[in-house]
Amino acid sequence: MHDDIRCLISESEIHAAVERLGRQISDDFGDSELTVLGILTGSIVLVTDLMRRIEVRHQLGLIQASSYRGETTQPDELIINLETLPEIRGRDVLIVDDIFDTGRTMTKVQRELERFQPRRIRSAVLLWKKSRTEGPVRPDYHCFDIPDEFVVGYGLDYNGEYRHLPYIGVLPPQS
Numbered sequence: 328m329h330d331d332i333r334c335l336i337s338e339s340e341i342h343a344a345v346e347r348l349g350r351q352i353s354d355d356f357g358d359s360e361l362t363v364l365g366i367l368t369g370s371i372v373l374v375t376d377l378m379r380r381i382e383v384r385h386q387l388g389l390i391q392a393s394s395y396r397g398e399t400t401q402p403d404e405l406i407i408n409l410e411t412l413p414e415i416r417g418r419d420v421l422i423v424d425d426i427f428d429t430g431r432t433m434t435k436v437q438r439e440l441e442r443f444q445p446r447r448i449r450s451a452v453l454l455w456k457k458s459r460t461e462g463p464v465r466p467d468y469h470c471f472d473i474p475d476e477f478v479v480g481y482g483l484d485y486n487g488e489y490r491h492l493p494y495i496g497v498l499p500p501q502s
């Protein structure tokens with residue numbers, strides 16, 4: 328059905344990696360008051376899979392971060408909406424996102440969360456495009472390093488589509 332999309336990371340590779348990530352987080356956060364915080368919209372698939380692989384008590388929160396290119400906003404302006412942020416004061420927060428690309432989103436989200444005085448903030452992503460990373464912030468946990476190609480699937484979109492694909496794929500040029 329999506330013959331033109333080249334598979335970069337298969338469904339089974341993703342599941343094995345998310346399972347490993349869940350075990351590692353369970354070991355590292357075993358005795359803490361943990362909040363897993365997904366960044367909408369791209370993290371939705373990862374966060375629901377990952378939380379079922381984390382074997383320690385935790386709360387779930389979701390916030391939204393989006394880069395807009397509208398006529399009334401600056402190009403690439405990053406809007407963070409914290410209206411749905413649960414209480415995180417004194418808690419460990421694990422921010423979960425689908426991809427760490429330039430790192431702008433994670434950097435800004437972390438900065439905004441500091442105001443709420445969590446005990447510590449860590450981050451976990453499925454994909455890291457290392458060659459595009461700007462600034463000093465790095466993800467604490469990541470499953471796959473990927474090259475500088477535009478990817479879709481497992482939550483990642485192109486123009487709002489392809490988020491449902493169970494694998495990570497690369498679109499053909501000009502699709």
Ligand SMILES: O=P(O)(O)OC[C@H]1O[C@H](OP(=O)(O)OP(=O)(O)O)[C@H](O)[C@@H]1O
Nearest residue numbers: 367368369393394427428429430431432
């Ligand atoms: O490291 P960066 O260069 O900041 O890119 C990563 C961010 O870009 C995507 O979000 P996007 O703003 O496209 O919104 P979405 O999650 O709703 O697709 C993705 O889900 C990450 O949150």
Ligand code: HPA
Nearest residue numbers: 428476477478479483484
């Ligand atoms: O490669 C990508 N695909 C989809 N969304 C993204 N947001 C940052 N990088 C990407």
